[in-house]
Amino acid sequence: MEQQPSSVKPIAMLKDELDIVIPTVRDLDFLEMWRPFFEQYHLIIVQDGDPSKTIKVPEGFDYEMYNRNDINRILGDKASCISFQDSGCRCFGFLVSKKKYIYTIDDDCFVAKDPSGKEINAVEQHIKNLISPSTPHYFNTLYDPFRDGADFTRGNPFGMHDAEFTHGNPFSMREGAKTVVSHGLWLNFPDYDAPTQIVKPLERNNRYVDAVMTIPKGTLFSMCGMNLAFDRELIGPAMYFGLMGDGQPITGYDDMWAGWCMKVICDHMGWGVKTGLPYIDHKKASNRFENLKKKFNGIFWQEQAVPFFQSVTLPKECTTVQQCYLELSKLVKKKLGTVDPYFIKLADGMVTWTEAWEELNTTPKGN
Numbered sequence: 001m002e003q004q005p006s007s008v009k010p011i012a013m014l015k016d017e018l019d020i021v022i023p024t025v026r027d028l029d030f031l032e033m034w035r036p037f038f039e040q041y042h043l044i045i046v047q048d049g050d051p052s053k054t055i056k057v058p059e060g061f062d063y064e065m066y067n068r069n070d071i072n073r074i075l076g077d078k079a080s081c082i083s084f085q086d087s088g089c090r091c092f093g094f095l096v097s098k099k100k101y102i103y104t105i106d107d108d109c110f111v112a113k114d115p116s117g118k119e120i121n122a123v124e125q126h127i128k129n130l131i132s133p134s135t136p137h138y139f140n141t142l143y144d145p146f147r148d149g150a151d152f153t154r155g156n157p158f159g160m161h162d163a164e165f166t167h168g169n170p171f172s173m174r175e176g177a178k179t180v181v182s183h184g185l186w187l188n189f190p191d192y193d194a195p196t197q198i199v200k201p202l203e204r205n206n207r208y209v210d211a212v213m214t215i216p217k218g219t220l221f222s223m224c225g226m227n228l229a230f231d232r233e234l235i236g237p238a239m240y241f242g243l244m245g246d247g248q249p250i251t252g253y254d255d256m257w258a259g260w261c262m263k264v265i266c267d268h269m270g271w272g273v274k275t276g277l278p279y280i281d282h283k284k285a286s287n288r289f290e291n292l293k294k295k296f297n298g299i300f301w302q303e304q305a306v307p308f309f310q311s312v313t314l315p316k317e318c319t320t321v322q323q324c325y326l327e328l329s330k331l332v333k334k335k336l337g338t339v340d341p342y343f344i345k346l347a348d349g350m351v352t353w354t355e356a357w358e359e360l361n362t363t364p365k366g367n
């Protein structure tokens with residue numbers, strides 16, 4: 001077979017089915033390092049902060065960029081649900097994308113290397129995570145049983161057809177569940193909260209764990225938005241990064257809020273959430289003392305929010321993500337509204353998000 005000249009680039013996996021969403025307040029020089037892995041994908045850049053500032057994007061990338069004026073123009077009064085001066089603004093990119101998958105990354109995250117020194121193609125690994133099944137109903141001690149060189153360990157049930165897990169869809173444990181979220185990790189600066197960053201300012205994560213695992217059903221986790229991919233068509237309506245930043249009493253919990261809501265809904269729908277590979281190199285750009293000031297309320301509120309999400313059971317009548325999400329917003333208002341009036345505003349933001357999602361993503365009847 002004729003040798004392809006080395007100049008011919010391999011076609012990127014699912015290049016027309018995935019958008020890369022980047023929230024930013026700075027020039028995007030970091031894309032230069034990602035060029036081999038990103039340049040065949042369409043980018044959606046959400047510019048936060050001063051809309052009159054020009055964000056420079058290196059030549060050769062296919063992108064659309066939205067600033068606050070665009071968000072206000074497109075969403076009108078619904079723009080109130082999108083954070084300003086917080087990385088949570090990235091969810092606007094999820095809203096306007098038309099692709100099946102989303103990969104979102106922060107602009108201080110760079111290409112990491114695996115222990116062999118090979119550069120990690122984070123997008124490709126996330127896609128592999130998303131297109132292979134999950135095992136939320138029984139923890140596999142060899143981690144991902146669908147990975148080459150691994151399988152289900154002894155005792156893992158074969159034919160348990162537990163329709164309740166997936167709303168009546170036939171389900172076999174050994175075929176696994178649909179994967180809807182792939183949560184990547186970070187070398188260098190780990191995603192620590194402000195108090196931990198202050199106590200351990202020099203701590204870096206140098207531990208490369210060669211594993212991808214499904215987060216068990218019924219277990220919550222801290223979803224970090226800096227290296228994250230998901231099936232937008234399935235779980236997109238639940239990926240609202242909560243209203244934080246300017247004018248709000250909290251910031252930096254946007255992604256975790258989305259993660260708690262998403263996980264409760266995935267457990268209800270019988271879908272899987274994976275965490276582990278791929279790694280990126282996180283060269284932290286924010287100030288830990290600033291973070292403490294901005295994220296202070298969150299440190300207290302999380303102690304009540306997490307038990308709330310652990311207690312949630314969604315009614316079986318909720319068979320779509322939107323229905324689950326609206327039900328969740330009612331519970332947030334009822335149960336967390338007594339913690340602080342902010343949660344009433346956040347619950348309203350969840351409803352506005354759902355309306356915005358419907359408006360931008362549902363083809364009008366008769367079309």
Ligand SMILES: O=c1ccn([C@@H]2O[C@H](COP(=O)(O)OP(=O)(O)O[C@H]3OC[C@H](O)[C@H](O)[C@H]3O)[C@@H](O)[C@H]2O)c(=O)[nH]1
Pocket residue numbers: 022023024025026047048049084085086087088089105106107108191224225226252253254255284285286287291
């Ligand atoms: O007001 C802002 C501030 C930043 N961004 C963009 O968001 C990305 C994250 O910014 P940064 O790296 O400065 O924040 P971190 O302290 O590292 O925390 C982030 O990482 C973990 C999670 O993603 C968390 O939610 C983030 O806060 C970066 O692309 C900035 O340009 C912004 O859009 N608006």
Ligand SMILES: [Mn+2]
Pocket residue numbers: 106108282283284285286
């Ligand atoms: Mn960062």
